[in-house]
Amino acid sequence: MITRLEVNETNNMIEHENLDVRTITLGISLLDCCDSDLGKLNEKIYNKITTLAKDLVPTGKQIERDFGIPIVNKRISVTPIALVGGAACKSPEDFVTIAKTLDRAAKTVGVNFIGGYSALVSKGMTTADENLMRSIPQALKETDFVCSSINVGSTKTGLNMDAVRLMGEMVVRTAEYTKDNDCLGCAKLVIFCNAPDDNPFMAGAFHGVTEADAIINVGVSGPGVVKTALQSVRGADFETLCETIKKTAFKITRVGQLVAKEASARLGIPFGIIDLSLAPTPAVGDSVAEILEEIGLERAGAPGTTAALAMLNDQVKKGGVMASSYVGGLSGAFIPVSEDQGMIDAVNEGALTIEKLEAMTCVCSVGLDMIAVPGDTSAATIAGIIADEAAIGMVNQKTTAVRLIPVIGKGVGETVEFGGLLGHAPIMPVNAFSCEKFVSRTGRIPAPIHSFKN
Template sequence: MLNIMEVHETNQMIEQEKLDVRTITMGISLLDCVSDDLETLCTNIYNKITTKAKDLVATGQAISRDFGIPIVNKRITVTPISLVGAGACKTPEDFVQIAHTLDKAAHTVGVDLLGGYSALVSKSMTPAEELLIRSLPQALSETEVVCSSVNVGSTKTGIDMNAVKLLGTIIKDIAKATADRDSYGCVKFVAFCNVPDDNPFMAGGFHGVTEGDTVINVGVSGPGVVSRALDAAKGKDFEFLCETIKRTAFKITRVGQLVAQEASKRLGVPFGIIDLSLAPTPAVGDSVGEVLEKIGLETVGGPGTTAALAMLNDQVKKGGIMASSYVGGLSGAFIPVSEDSNMINAAAQGCLTIEKLEAMTCVCSVGLDMIAIPGSTSAATISGIIADEAAIGMVNQKTTAVRIIPVEGKGVGETAHFGGLMGYAPIIPVNQSSCEAFVNRSGRIPAPIHSFKN
């Protein structure tokens, strides 16, 4: 239970420091919707989502009103559609029909985003999984709130380079299909290595096959709270700094725990996990980059950035784990360039480069996230970037991801605008050296030696 002092601190964090619960996400299994008839399958999917999630938005609004805690998004994740649609879908267009069904169901219940138009191909692709991947340009351009992810590798299996090669072309095609919106379709797609089953954040959220029928996962965010807390740590040593971050992460996670338990009780759905990630927004004062700069960097991206981010990520997790018995998802610090005001500025100045971002992904929660690059970037280069990031995840036994936007018709120095929480991003250069011969090798990069632990 929260005592009166914690209530006062929580009110201050909400009113002055931009604390919010970023999302209440309901995970819904669609395995019992499976049919070999596409029309029946779509009907089953629509009926299950609209039945299970019918009260999700209203409940989130009621909790926000009753407790005075901002809840920014209400979302849904579903079982990876490549599994659900395998028996009924014979063409990419068949999978697109399911995407339209998901979009319709999401609009009916009023959620902001729906994740799970996904495929898990870390070792190899089934015919159905390849069909879903090939459907992505049409599916993501013709739907509004459907998000997609493809897991291309894991520490236990290695990296499916056939899928990595295909995704380079697919991402280019998604960008072209949504060129009139600064290639916004790419914002709704992410390629993963070691993807978690219980992530409430988009675009990578889906309802894993190890989950129950329905579950409530909550993502809580508070970079503004951490930033304000660090004002008291100016000039102090690392011990004081780490203790400050850890204590603050504990308080942030307790707020998420309160919301998660209340949502679970009101909806009659089991509580899953709290994702305690520091997820920034484009608003000034709600920036992970600002936190890193208060730790002692002149500009995020400069020397010391990776070390500062590693420390921040670790202390956030240590504080959060003490606040909840069920911490999961990604949890740590996100570095989405377009969604973080200080990172936007650093990228525009040339201080934050794609190479430095890749180094930072070795120690943060996700990977190369919301990065705008020239629309002329080749498919092979995009595949190479995905392969590099997947290798970091595979070798280091951590989740990594790539959400990159080759903005059609724009080049370095121009700006892509995505709107809302997605923000805007300066288009940054990528290395022009070709990796085409590497990407064109078929097959799989094998798992690292330390994956064999049986």
């Protein structure tokens, strides 16, 4: 039974502490759309998405009205398109037609984004995989709502360095293709290690092949709620601090559970998972960096930052898993620079560097996220950064990712404006020394010794 006190407490979190449900994501399998005829394939994809998702946005809006809970995004994820289009697509240009179909379907049903323009290449690349990867710059240039992700490694298989090198080149090319829009295409492209099958958050969402035909996944948020709760225990010991984070994460996740169950029942689609990530926004007071500062750091990036983030991430998960039996996706604390005003301030004041962010990704939810770098950064350097981040995920058996944005025509000290939830970002410096000879080696970095568990 939910008490009046709990109702009032939740209302206060929504009204004053930026609590929201960040996304309802409808996952759709497109495996039954496969066809060797490209025209028929595109027709099947469009028809299935627009049929299954026709009520997603109206239902989300109705739940918002009925419960007074903001649901910021309504999104769709689909089966990795490299798998779906393999029989019909003989060139990168063929895959671009599917990207346009996804974009058209997204606009028809009114969602914010559609994810799954993806390939899973942790051990090797098929011809279809490589064609899709090479199509990404054009696909992201010619669409508005399509998001792309590539999984280049896993703890079980190691790192596919051929794919890493190719994605370094594709990030640079995507920046060039979308330079008239501040290289925004790169903000919709993520390179993963250990990508989960059920992630509801963009730009990395896709509908895994282990999932049902359709599924409802929900991503919650609430950094502002956690920060406000911690203000009430300033100076307390670590046990009190941790208990406060856990209890707050429980409450946030219960809100997401309510929305997920309601959406599932109204749409007649099974409930999948709750992703209990703390996802910041550019809004004042909705920042993971400010939580770290409330814990006791002068600025995010100061000594102790990685320890504080590790504690925060762990307590969020401990509280969240008690609130829902089905927790999945990424789950933890996101540290995207452009989407977190506290992170932006820390970069501008010199407290936070890419190297410190990389250390923080060892314990956070994902990885190097929404980081703007100079437009003349080489493809080899970007590939090296991807390899470093993927290695952290591979060795530590966790999901890591890279979403770097080389901003053509801009350098360190300048700022790029993306708008909306993507925010704005200072251009951060990268290490100037070359890794060209390293990333030019072909083949695969083997899986770590602890991957052998059969």
